[in-house]
Amino acid sequence: xxxxxxxxxxxxxxxxxxxxxxxxxxxxxxxxxxxxxxxxxxxxxxxxxxxxxxxxxxxxxxxxxxxxxxxxxxxxxxxxxxxxxxxxxxxxxxxxxxxxxxxxxxxxxxxxxxxxxxxxxxxxxxxxxxxxxxxxxxxxxxxxxxxxxxxxxxxxxxxxxxxxxxxxxxxxxxxxxxxxxxxxxxxxxxxxxxxxxxxxxxxx
Amino acid sequence: xxxxxxxxxxxxxxxxxxxxxxxxxxxxxxxxxxxxxxxxxxxxxxxxxxxxxxxxxxxxxxxxxxxxxxxxxxxxxxxxxxxxxxxxxxxxxxxxxxxxxxxxxxxxxxxxxxxxxxxxxxxxxxxxxxxxxxxxxxxxxxxxxxxxxxxxxxxxxxxxxxxxxxxxxxxxxxxxxxxxxxxxxxxxxxxxxxxxxxxxxxxx
Numbered sequence: 115x116x117x118x119x120x121x122x123x124x125x126x127x128x129x130x131x132x133x134x135x136x137x138x139x140x141x142x143x144x145x146x147x148x149x150x151x152x153x154x155x156x157x158x159x160x161x162x163x164x165x166x167x168x169x170x171x172x173x174x175x176x177x178x179x180x181x182x183x184x185x186x187x188x189x190x191x192x193x194x195x196x197x198x199x200x201x202x203x204x205x206x207x208x209x210x211x212x213x214x215x216x217x218x219x220x221x222x223x224x225x226x227x228x229x230x231x232x233x234x235x236x237x238x239x240x241x242x243x244x245x246x247x248x249x250x251x252x253x254x255x256x257x258x259x260x261x262x263x264x265x266x267x268x269x270x271x272x273x274x275x276x277x278x279x280x281x282x283x284x285x286x287x288x289x290x291x292x293x294x295x296x297x298x299x300x301x302x303x304x305x306x307x308x309x310x311x312x313x314x315x316x317x318x
Numbered sequence: 319x320x321x322x323x324x325x326x327x328x329x330x331x332x333x334x335x336x337x338x339x340x341x342x343x344x345x346x347x348x349x350x351x352x353x354x355x356x357x358x359x360x361x362x363x364x365x366x367x368x369x370x371x372x373x374x375x376x377x378x379x380x381x382x383x384x385x386x387x388x389x390x391x392x393x394x395x396x397x398x399x400x401x402x403x404x405x406x407x408x409x410x411x412x413x414x415x416x417x418x419x420x421x422x423x424x425x426x427x428x429x430x431x432x433x434x435x436x437x438x439x440x441x442x443x444x445x446x447x448x449x450x451x452x453x454x455x456x457x458x459x460x461x462x463x464x465x466x467x468x469x470x471x472x473x474x475x476x477x478x479x480x481x482x483x484x485x486x487x488x489x490x491x492x493x494x495x496x497x498x499x500x501x502x503x504x505x506x507x508x509x510x511x512x513x514x515x516x517x518x519x520x521x522x
Contacts, residue, residue, distance in 0.1 A: 118425055126424040144515035158501040160368035167371035172519040174396035192378035199403040220330040294509035297362040303500035311348035315376040
């Protein structure tokens with residue numbers, strides 16, 4: 115864009131003033147404050163990464179966050195190191211022992227998921243926690259490592275003000291139903307298809 | 319899931335062993351390492367949040383990241399505060415002055431976007447930067463605040479090893495074409511529709 119004439123600038127101003135009025139009215143109509151149940155699902159990238167980005171935002175306000183990893187026990191090295199900068203304000207539990215195709219041991223996977231859920235219940239009643247990330251919980255539910263109805267009931271019954279983010283592909287319909295915010299990450303294009311390998315700082 | 323009999327455990331083991339073999343072969347086939355051009359687009363949440371999550375991951379490995387915000391000058395208070403924990407390892411430039419419907423001033427918006435682009439070009443040649451987040455660049459491109467061909471050419475010509483994440487709705491086709499990884503965030507369900515307002519630590 116090079117020169118902008120006055121008529122063009124004025125049309126822009128009028129259009130944006132109208133848009134701002136609509137925007138302001140929408141904002142004013144929203145008055146509820148509540149702890150949200152957030153689900154990041156779908157086949158694309160960014161489900162866990164966005165959950166950790168939200169945790170970072172909360173940390174920026176001096177709040178505390180909890181992270182319970184259900185499956186990827188060996189991953190997230192980068193985030194763990196980075197969260198160490200916030201000391202006691204991040205409570206981290208890695209319960210899974212890698213993907214289920216790594217362990218190939220159903221009993222051990224079920225036991226790990228159930229132990230992780232006990233940690234979740236502890237953190238859900240801790241009033242110092244503002245946001246709880248339940249990483250790859252959807253995978254544990256998909257493989258029936260946990261009882262779906264019990265998990266959904268516990269999440270619905272979370273204390274007022276607690277935000278919870280659940281990640282993982284194939285979110286169960288009853289969880290989606292209970293959620294306030296559901297985002298489906300779609301893979302439009304992926305560099306793995308072009309032979310690029312997982313790299314430090316990007317995938318792990 | 320209560321009792322698991324031996325036959326069930328064995329079926330699970332066999333299935334997962336097969337899956338692991340497929341997985342391992344896929345990983346082995348990927349050998350390329352390169353700085354990625356990543357685009358987070360779509361109407362859903364998590365575009366910027368995932369970009370900042372990726373920045374966090376990089377920081378966990380002791381690397382440096384750059385952030386240039388094209389539009390949301392007044393936002394991201396939480397992240398800015400949180401990134402302060404990493405001191406000099408985060409270089410942050412907020413060039414936009416709020417959404418375009420806030421300023422209602424086309425000339426000022428164009429000038430701000432162009433000044434932001436100058437910062438991007440500086441950071442792109444800085445060898446100490448591993449990841450560059452170009453937040454809401456898609457909005458600046460959509461409103462023609464910047465020349466699309468020039469921007470795409472510069473991004474394609476980035477130095478080897480530099481990862482760049484571009485966020486914002488309505489990514490331009492030529493940018494998608496140039497990208498290695500494109501994720502479309504879809505809004506399956508949004509709490510704003512239920513009258514819930516923007517809350518600290520979640521939206522800002």
